[in-house]
Amino acid sequence: MTIALRSLVRGDRLPELAVRIDAADVRAYLEATGEAASASAALWGDTMPPLALGAFALAALLEQVPVVAGTLHTGQELAFRRAVVIGEPLTARISVAQRAERAGTVLIALDLELHAPDGVVASGRITIVYPASEGA
Amino acid sequence: MSAPPQVPAVTRLLDRARVGAYAGAARDGNPIHLDPVVARAAGLDGPLAHGMLVLALVSEAMSRAFGRRWADSGSLKVRWRAPALVPSVVTARAVLRSERDGVASYDVRCEDARGVVLLNGTASARYR
Numbered sequence: 001m002t003i004a005l006r007s008l009v010r011g012d013r014l015p016e017l018a019v020r021i022d023a024a025d026v027r028a029y030l031e032a033t034g035e036a037a038s039a040s041a042a043l044w045g046d047t048m049p050p051l052a053l054g055a056f057a058l059a060a061l062l063e064q065v066p067v068v069a070g071t072l073h074t075g076q077e078l079a080f081r082r083a084v085v086i087g088e089p090l091t092a093r094i095s096v097a098q099r100a101e102r103a104g105t106v107l108i109a110l111d112l113e114l115h116a117p118d119g120v121v122a123s124g125r126i127t128i129v130y131p132a133s134e135g136a
Numbered sequence: 137m138s139a140p141p142q143v144p145a146v147t148r149l150l151d152r153a154r155v156g157a158y159a160g161a162a163r164d165g166n167p168i169h170l171d172p173v174v175a176r177a178a179g180l181d182g183p184l185a186h187g188m189l190v191l192a193l194v195s196e197a198m199s200r201a202f203g204r205r206w207a208d209s210g211s212l213k214v215r216w217r218a219p220a221l222v223p224s225v226v227t228a229r230a231v232l233r234s235e236r237d238g239v240a241s242y243d244v245r246c247e248d249a250r251g252v253v254l255l256n257g258t259a260s261a262r263y264r
Contacts, residue, residue, distance in 0.1 A: 028161035033192040034148045040199035043207075050207040051195035055188045059163035067166055070178045072216075073187040079211035083204060127215075 003065045005130060008108060012096040017060040019053075019090040019114065026052060026086055047083040053122045054078045057092045057114055061126070068130050074107075075127030084121050091115045097125065105129045139240030139263045143201040143230035146193045150185040151223035158189045169222075184219035185226075190255055193228035194244050201230070202261045214244065214257030225249040230259060238264045 003014065026044070029052045030036035041049075054076065084090070091114070098109035107129045114122040148154075159165050164186055167174040175183045191214060198206045220226055230242035240263050245256040 025161070028157075032154065032157035032161040033189060033196070034154065035192065035196045035199075038146070038196055038200070040196050043199055043203055047204075047207060049195065049199070050210055051188070051192050055162045055164075055192075058188060062164060062166075069174070070168075071166070072168075075213075075215045076187070076191060077211075077213040080207055080209065083207040 002063075005065050005068055005071070005108075006106075008065070008096050008099065010096050010099045014061075014064060014094045017057075017064060017092040017094065019056050019060045019092050021048065021052070021056050021086060021090070023086050025056070029055065046086055048086055050080045050083070050122070051078070053080070053084060053090075053114055054112075054124065057112055057122075058126065060092050061094060061110070061112075067128070071128055071130040073126070073128050075109075076124065078122060078124035080122050081119075082121055084116065088116050090121070101132055104132050106132050137264045139232055139235040140201045141232045143197045143242060145227050145229045146197045146200070147225060147227040148193055149223060149225050150189060150220055152183075155183065155185050155189065155222050158186055162186065162188060164188075180219055181221055183222045185222055185224065187216045187255070190216070190220050190226055190228075190246050193226060193246060194230065194255070194259060197228045197230055197244075198242075198259055198261060202263065205263065206261050209239075209262035210259065211261070212244070212257065212259040214255050214259075216255050217253050218248075220246075220248060220254045224254075226254060233258070235263070238262050
């Protein structure tokens with residue numbers, strides 16, 4: 001089931017999202033970003049490059065809340081609490097922290113927590129803007 | 137042990153192939169990143185690289201400086217200031233702004249080859 005981006009209001013909590021990331025996902029991520037050819041790629045071994053946590057959480061969000069035409073990702077906050085082993089079961093808890101409409105655009109800030117079985121492994125805020133009306 | 141005063145810069149070409157690969161890997165097929173017609177309809181001069189792909193250069197730079205500590209204790213807060221039009225050569229830089237209680241904080245930015253700031257903000261990590 002998907003949720004319309006335009007329906008979100010402050011205080012909404014999205015259904016918990018499963019974030020599944022396997023070794024092939026991480027290899028593809030490192031290749032795509034170019035980090036696979038960097039010295040830092042050797043750091044990760046069986047753990048996730050930390051920003052990939054944010055990228056895959058965003059992907060899970062996009063599956064549940066498809067963007068509308070003209071949507072832009074304008075801000076990102078992330079704090080990493082510990083390295084995450086590839087394949088660890090993760091869930092994303094996302095809530096709407098802010099919604100503001102101004103000058104024909106809507107700004108929405110989504111608070112994110114990524115949970116592993118032992119607790120929060122990363123948290124942050126995703127800020128996006130989208131046109132206030134269809135076809136704007 | 138003190139914080140690295142300057143994190144090594146990371147420079148990378150974000151071209152159509154890389155953006156396409158990122159769209160697949162990060163499961164973000166928003167056509168504004170891939171389709172010139174859609175991008176122009178949104179008022180852009182062409183497709184733009186994913187913001188998280190640009191931000192990945194900052195994360196890579198912090199990883200080079202802090203190693204696994206970046207994954208254990210890193211944090212960042214950024215805003216995208218301008219679109220990284222495809223293709224762009226993007227450089228991520230981080231300059232030390234403070235260090236306290238074993239945590240180093242940096243001003244971070246990504247610029248294109250013309251010096252246009254695409255993203256800026258802060259990043260922090262524990263260094264001891």
